[in-house]
Amino acid sequence: xxxxxxxxxxxxxxxxxxxxxxxxxxxxxxxxxxxxxxxxxxxxxxxxxxxxxxxxxxxxxxxxxxxxxxxxxxxxxxxxxxxxxxxxxxxxxxxxxxxxxxxxxxxxxxxxxxxxxxxxxxxxxxxxxx
Amino acid sequence: xxxxxxxxxxxxxxxxxxxxxxxxxxxxxxxxxxxxxxxxxxxxxxxxxxxxxxxxxxxxxxxxxxxxxxxxxxxxxxxxxxxxxxxxxxxxxxxxxxxxxxxxxxxxxxxxxxxxxxxxxxxxxxxxxxxxxxxxxxxxxxxxxxxxxxxxxxxxxxxxxxxxxxxxxxxxxxxxxxxxxxxxxxxxxxxx
Numbered sequence: 001x002x003x004x005x006x007x008x009x010x011x012x013x014x015x016x017x018x019x020x021x022x023x024x025x026x027x028x029x030x031x032x033x034x035x036x037x038x039x040x041x042x043x044x045x046x047x048x049x050x051x052x053x054x055x056x057x058x059x060x061x062x063x064x065x066x067x068x069x070x071x072x073x074x075x076x077x078x079x080x081x082x083x084x085x086x087x088x089x090x091x092x093x094x095x096x097x098x099x100x101x102x103x104x105x106x107x108x109x110x111x112x113x114x115x116x117x118x119x120x121x122x123x124x125x126x127x128x129x130x
Numbered sequence: 131x132x133x134x135x136x137x138x139x140x141x142x143x144x145x146x147x148x149x150x151x152x153x154x155x156x157x158x159x160x161x162x163x164x165x166x167x168x169x170x171x172x173x174x175x176x177x178x179x180x181x182x183x184x185x186x187x188x189x190x191x192x193x194x195x196x197x198x199x200x201x202x203x204x205x206x207x208x209x210x211x212x213x214x215x216x217x218x219x220x221x222x223x224x225x226x227x228x229x230x231x232x233x234x235x236x237x238x239x240x241x242x243x244x245x246x247x248x249x250x251x252x253x254x255x256x257x258x259x260x261x262x263x264x265x266x267x268x269x270x271x272x273x274x275x276x277x278x279x280x281x282x283x284x285x286x287x288x289x290x291x292x293x294x295x296x297x298x299x300x301x302x303x304x305x306x307x308x309x310x311x312x313x314x315x316x317x318x319x320x321x322x
Contacts, residue, residue, distance in 0.1 A: 017285040020270035
């Protein structure tokens with residue numbers, strides 16, 4: 001390479017890099033076709049961008065955007081409480097067991113079970129009472 | 131395009147493109163198309179990808195010409211767009227794309243050997259030289275993408291290390307490290 005370089009590579013190293021980057025001949029395209037394709041791509045891109053701008057300029061998308069923005073704002077300002085209501089759950093479970101309360105008297109007397117001495121001497125107490 | 135347009139600097143053309151001057155765009159494309167395609171092909175080693183990516187770089191120039199600051203050279207700005215697109219393209223490349231590209235590279239090696247002069251008295255030496263070049267070319271393809279970009283911009287486009295640093299948005303010493311490591315990797319490849 002004849003160009004003066006201000007790097008710290010030796011001429012051998014530069015030649016090595018030049019050979020590594022040279023490789024086979026680049027298969028060049030037909031430039032006329034290339035430019036025509038580029039112009040078509042650019043036109044398509046500009047048309048798409050213009051179409052998008054026109055779409056956003058219509059009243060419906062603007063109304064839709066405002067609607068979505070308002071919904072988001074409402075959601076942020078008044079968040080829906082999505083935590084489960086534990087007391088309501090409790091009530092529901094208790095409601096399912098309401099049948100137990102029909103025998104409340106029996107349940108109340110179960111306290112007697114705590115009096116083991118009384119239970120052990122139940123026959124005697126009954127006979128004494130009798 | 132008038133003579134005045136032909137003589138206009140790249141930076142001047144870019145400023146005109148910012149005002150949606152299609153003639154300036156066409157002129158800039160004509161000036162840079164071969165370079166853009168060559169760099170893209172060297173980095174991607176696939177003709178179709180090189181065409182797509184280099185055209186995309188020109189479209190980005192059209193779209194972003196108003197963002198071009200006059201404090202840098204147009205070529206640096208353009209190379210940056212192009213190299214970034216190439217590196218992104220490679221990053222996004224699927225495994226099958228890489229396989230196809232390897233096949234392309236294999237074809238390139240064959241053609242390199244095939245394009246040697248007809249057999250003569252020093253045929254053995256020529257074939258061996260072609261094989262060395264093919265191995266070098268393959269080894270360059272295995273370098274890390276940014277390292278390869280540095281090598282191509284340095285050796286093929288003759289950019290200085292400072293310009294390469296500007297294009298790749300890295301420090302100049304890092305460019306030097308890339309080049310030295312590339313040399314070391316290529317030498318290892320050529321070692322018997």
